[in-house]
Amino acid sequence: MENDGEGVSMGKRLAPLIGAVLLLWSAAFMPVKAAEPLDDGLYAVDYELLQGDRDSTSIANDYFEKPALLKVDGDELILQMTLNHSKWVQELQEASGDSFSDVRVVAEDDEADTRVIQLNVSGDLAEPFPLKMHVVIDELEMPYDHSYTVRLAVDESSLKETDQQWVDSIEEGSKIWFFIAVALVVIVAIFVAIRFRRSK
Known part of the structure; x- marks a missing residue:
């Protein structure tokens, strides 16, 4: 028992x-x-640039303003970020298939030494994705000239809707001004032709 x-x-x-x-x-x-899909719109989001082979913060993190803007349009996610030391970053590339291609530049301000770029997020927003950089700093006593890979980590928990202004593409703006210039030339040419005929 x-x-x-x-x-x-x-x-x-x-x-x-x-x-x-x-x-x-x-x-x-x-x-x-699965995470709920984001509604279409514009969001502010914090992010960090990590070293290519570890989760430590890269020194290049300081070259980028925070937060970024995230535009959601259906399945399309686009990040817009501002570099604050534009002349140091000679080259910046994002993954494109099995290779890398230059990121899209949508605005530049040489006086402020800034550059606004766009990145297409093709994978999971929560997964850090690679960027290739070529940084040249001539102002140092021993000039710095290095190419390396960093990983951009987006903090999804920081996402919030914003009324910040999305920077329109330079290319789109250039096309508009081109058509305006062409229209002005045509108008002036017609005006001159009319005056020339009347003078006869």
């Missing part, structure tokens, strides 16, 4: 432990609920 009592007592002590193990096991294999 004493053995039966010990067995029951041992079973009572093991039951919570077995329950906890089963609970952890079921949680590990439970499907993770």
